[in-house]
Amino acid sequence: MLYDNHHRPVNYLRLAVTDRCNLRCFYCMPEEGIQYMPKTELMTYEEMLRIVRAMVGMGIEKLRITGGEPFIRRDMMDFLGEMSRLEGLRQIHITTNGVVTAPLVPALKKMGINSVNLSLDTLDRRLFHEITRRDDFDKVMQTFDALLTHGITTKINAVMMEGKNDHDLVPLAMLTKDHPVGVRFIEEMPFNGGEAHYDQLWWSHRRILETLQAHFPGLEKIPDPPSSTSYNYRIPGHQGTVGIIAAYSRTFCGTCNRIRLTPQGLLKTCLYDDGVFNIKDLLRAGATDGQLGAALLDALGHRAKDGFEAEARRQFGLRVSESMATIGG
Secondary structure (H helix, E strand, C coil): CEECCCCCEECEEEEECCCCCCCCCCCCCCCCCCCCCCHHHCCCHHHHHHHHHHHHHHCCCEEEEECCCHHHCCCHHHHHHHHHCCCCCCEEEEEECCCCCHHHHHHHHHHCCCEEEEECCCCCHHHHHHHHCCCCHHHHHHHHHHHHHCCCEEEEEEEECCCCCHHHHHHHHHHHHHCCCEEEEEECCCCCCCCCCCCCCCCCHHHHHHHHHHHCCCCEECCCCCCCCEEEEECCCCCCEEEEECCCCCCCHHHCCEEEECCCCEEECCCCCCCCEEHHHHHHCCCCHHHHHHHHHHHHCCCCCCHHHHHHCCHHHCCCCCCHHHCCC
16 A cells, blocks of 8 residues: 555546647636647557556556546547556546547446546536537537446536536536436636636635535535545435535645646646656656656655645746646546
8 A cells, every 4th residue: 555644545546648638618728728748748558557557566546547638549448448457456437528428438338437527517508618618518418328328437527617607506416316426516726727717716615515505405414435525415315416526725635545647747646736756757768667666655755735735835936827638637
């Protein structure tokens, strides 16, 4: 088992396989997009497989594939197949925007993917177009339907934004009435490739909870899984659950079990740091698995206690502003 310097177990890797995305969500990147990394700077599938295999040997048990949008990277399904056969890796999860995912769902089910997080901030097609700058709402809903049809555990990730999708909080929560899904409402973060969209966070985890309680008076707290990022609740009579992720308030750092790898191989021991070291560069310089492991242990031995300390440590005092697509959603 891996532990950091704060005695937190670390058994979960979030692996971003690409920085490219087929949407342009305004809370993630500018309308014109971002400057993508040259393909030669991205990790190859072979490099990612070697890194994950080495980390599994050290205690990583859970893997989440993210992007960008992972399924726009060529040969992604072949790579997932390789990962699914990796001995010692107990869980594989995927985060996707669902635009091109629907036809792949049967194969994901057969592969044994444990769950899929589907990004969906609104049930209003017009507003979806406004938020994502793309008219792909129907494709995302086809993915939603396919995931339920094939019995893949599904969670909806909805970023709550002042003046944008406020009125969608209750309709999204109502998805849990007839569907066995988890709908998680996420505080907006400043990872948008530019300036934050607000002077202060209006939709905090407290306000989200208060709004849910006002509309669903019987809302009841249910136990949170170990190291959960979400505070979870059930609405009486509903099949699914709702959750609240305090991603900006950072109230769950004390039990964080996650590390991240960006598409270019930058290891992040916290979402809010600016990277600890580049594991891809070590590989290409000829590092052994033992040397990779030693570098990882050293990074965990100097891990920030929470997201605020990690942000304060950023080089040159630079504020968080990079696109979430470049670090893994």
